Amino acid sequence: MNERGANAAATDTATIAYVLRLGDDALIASHRLGELVSRAPQLEEDVALANIALDLLGQARSLLTCAGRMEEQLTGVLRTEDDLAYLRDEQQFTNCRLVELPNTDFAHTIARQLLFSGYAFELYAALRDSADDTLAGIAGKAVKELSYHRDHAARWTVRLGDGTRESRERMKAGLDAAWPYTDELFAADQVTRSVSEAGTGVDPARLRPAWEEFLAQALSDAGLDWPETAPITGPGGMGGRDGVHTEAFGYLLAEMQHLHRSHPGAAW
């Protein structure tokens, strides 16, 4: 292990916050897709969305466990993956707002998946070179899975965009609704500056050109225009990374956390 390897990185609060963000992104993206189990438009799609949700949940578990252990080295108190997923309040979640957007209809789900998995693919491709060995290991697995996820979303974008007038309008509406939340994915702040300097994380702006290239190809194959809806920020210019979320997020958390909070330690 090199000098700035896992142990040095583990005592750094910015790295903990960074890993927690990635874990929250994966967890919430997974939960939204999980809501569609038994409700997808066709059986094959039901299975596909469930499989993608499961991959994301696996990534979330690894990332939250990793963040919890790093934090323990700093504070001496361990929060497990379950503590982090079920016992934090809305303002303590730092996922991007894109992944919490409601499913609304299938095209909205596909639009969200297209934008998010396109971004997450580039992120994990870059994080394979992280100076933190654990994070690099998680990224090495995640990037292969994201490769399938973004391909799934891109294929559906083409089918819907290049389908009937109805499917095209819906795909366009889905993209317009999700687009205002994409700037947040590439915004730098104290945390990203610190981790990109330490080599444990990446400067998100660096991921944007490749993401735009992927998106331009998918939209062009689908005969769709580049979305032009204006960015939406929360109060004071804040967003998901600051713990400021959309209205839909509280309802998501209530459903996700209800069982665990009502019956602590429930297992079956």
Next chain:
Amino acid sequence: MTAEEALLEEVRGLAAAVPDPEMPMVNLEDLGILRGVARDAEGTVTVTITPTYSGCPAMDAIRANIRERLAEHGHTRVRVRTELAPAWSTDRITAEGRRKLAEHGIAPPTGAAPAPGAALVPLSVRCPRCGAFTTRELSRFGSTACRALYVCESCREPFDHVKPL
């Protein structure tokens, strides 16, 4: 062979033979998910495995089954460790594993695992029932994370294919 080497070889053999919970025709060795066995000074045996997919729900069952199998043979101080890097790939499935999959109606992965981001164009997948190459992908996501759903245009039967990863 020292007694220590013999013991590790026995443990390795026992762990290797543990069947996969979702595809019981293949074992941990066939799938290439057994990474190694070791024993520390206190006598605790550590078996290292790697998951196929991040969210593979079979991992808990695999861990429990390894411990159970080893306990049956008197090894009770056992730890099962999960290692992510280097990431598992379908290239790790052994020739024996591929043969067993095909024999049980599951088409093994074709060609080498794609580099992440490379176009996901599947090579012709051979029907495990009739041997025809005229097969078609129905869904890239099948009954488990590692499988895609195919149909054979020749014998008309649907089948699972372990997709390259």
